[in-house]
Amino acid sequence: MAEAAPPQSMCEVAYAFLKRQIMVNELPPGSDIDERAVAARLGTSRTPVREAVLRLQGEGFVQVRPRRGIRVVPIAVSDMREIYEVLTALETLAVERLAARQPPRATLKPLDVAVQDMRRALRSKDHERLIDADERFHRGLLELCGNRRVTQAGIRYREQIRRAHFVALRLRGAAPEPVEMHAKLVDLIAAGKVDEACANHRSQRGAAQAELMEQIERTGLTAL
Numbered sequence: 001m002a003e004a005a006p007p008q009s010m011c012e013v014a015y016a017f018l019k020r021q022i023m024v025n026e027l028p029p030g031s032d033i034d035e036r037a038v039a040a041r042l043g044t045s046r047t048p049v050r051e052a053v054l055r056l057q058g059e060g061f062v063q064v065r066p067r068r069g070i071r072v073v074p075i076a077v078s079d080m081r082e083i084y085e086v087l088t089a090l091e092t093l094a095v096e097r098l099a100a101r102q103p104p105r106a107t108l109k110p111l112d113v114a115v116q117d118m119r120r121a122l123r124s125k126d127h128e129r130l131i132d133a134d135e136r137f138h139r140g141l142l143e144l145c146g147n148r149r150v151t152q153a154g155i156r157y158r159e160q161i162r163r164a165h166f167v168a169l170r171l172r173g174a175a176p177e178p179v180e181m182h183a184k185l186v187d188l189i190a191a192g193k194v195d196e197a198c199a200n201h202r203s204q205r206g207a208a209q210a211e212l213m214e215q216i217e218r219t220g221l222t223a224l
Contacts, residue, residue, distance in 0.1 A: 010044045010048035011048040011055075013048070014044065014051070015051075015052035015055055015056065017038070018033065018052055018053070018062075019056060019061065022056075022062075022072055022163060023162050023163050023166065024128060024131075024163070024166050025166055027072050028072065029073070029074030030071065030074055031072050032069050032071055032072075033053065033069070033070040033071075034069075035049045035050060035053065035070065053070055059156075059159070061073060075161065075163075075164065077213070077216055077217070080164055080212075080213075081209075081213065083157050083160055084161070084209045087157045087158060087161070087205070088201075088202065088206070090142070090150055090153055090154040091142065091154060091201060091205065092198050093145070093150055094141045094142050094145035094147070094154065095141060095145075095185070095197050095198055095201045096194055097147060098141065098144055098145050098146075098189050099189045099193060099194040099197040099198070100192070100194050102189075102190070102191070102192030103144070103189070107144065108189060110143075110144070111137055111140045111141070111144075111189075112186060114133050114134070114136040114182075115133075115137065115183045115186065117136070118130055118133040118137070118179045118182065119179060131162070131165055131166050134165070134182075135162060137182055138154075139155060142154040142158075164216075178208065181200060181203070181204045182204070185197060185200045188200055
């Protein structure tokens with residue numbers, strides 16, 4: 001019988017709670033975090049909440065200001081462009097390494113499942129579920145590539161712009177084309193078509209970046 005997963009510490013619970021609130025924009029950029037209110041909501045003391053906040057500060061999500069409270073850090077549009085460039089390079093490298101191995105389809109199951117979940121989320125117009133499935137897809141590419149440093153760096157950059165994806169999806173709505181490009185990418189990787197897989201991914205990332213920037217600039221936002 002499989003062993004039960006160890007219970008999460010209250011610090012982990014507080015960290016997951018606050019990070020998700022930031023990612024889905026329930027704690028928007030520039031907003032303040034009330035440690036007491038979070039502790040009361042989670043039924044814990046302020047100590048694990050403070051530990052979670054310090055962890056989020058180390059990851060660049062919040063800023064602890066002495067005597068002025070805790071603030072969710074905005075990401076400037078100019079920074080997002082740079083992050084996208086680095087992330088596209090890292091993910092394309094992951095795609096190249098993965099396709100070169102021509103892994104069996106069973107190895108790519110996490111990607112196939114993510115695509116299926118994206119399709120279901122599109123049909124039900126569930127934006128949060130769509131974002132979650134898309135995130136699992138891209139993380140799957142990074143985790144399957146076989147280079148630990150590429151995986152770690154890619155996931156760190158993805159987390160920085162995930163909330164921007166959520167805001168953009170609310171602004172523009174969801175479309176099936178990117179999901180089908182993801183499905184095509186999995187087929188190309190399984191077939192070992194390295195050049196075509198890399199071209200597919202660069203095209204998808206370029207289109208996503210251009211659309212995101214257009215939506216943000218159209219609304220007049222300078223940061224997210």
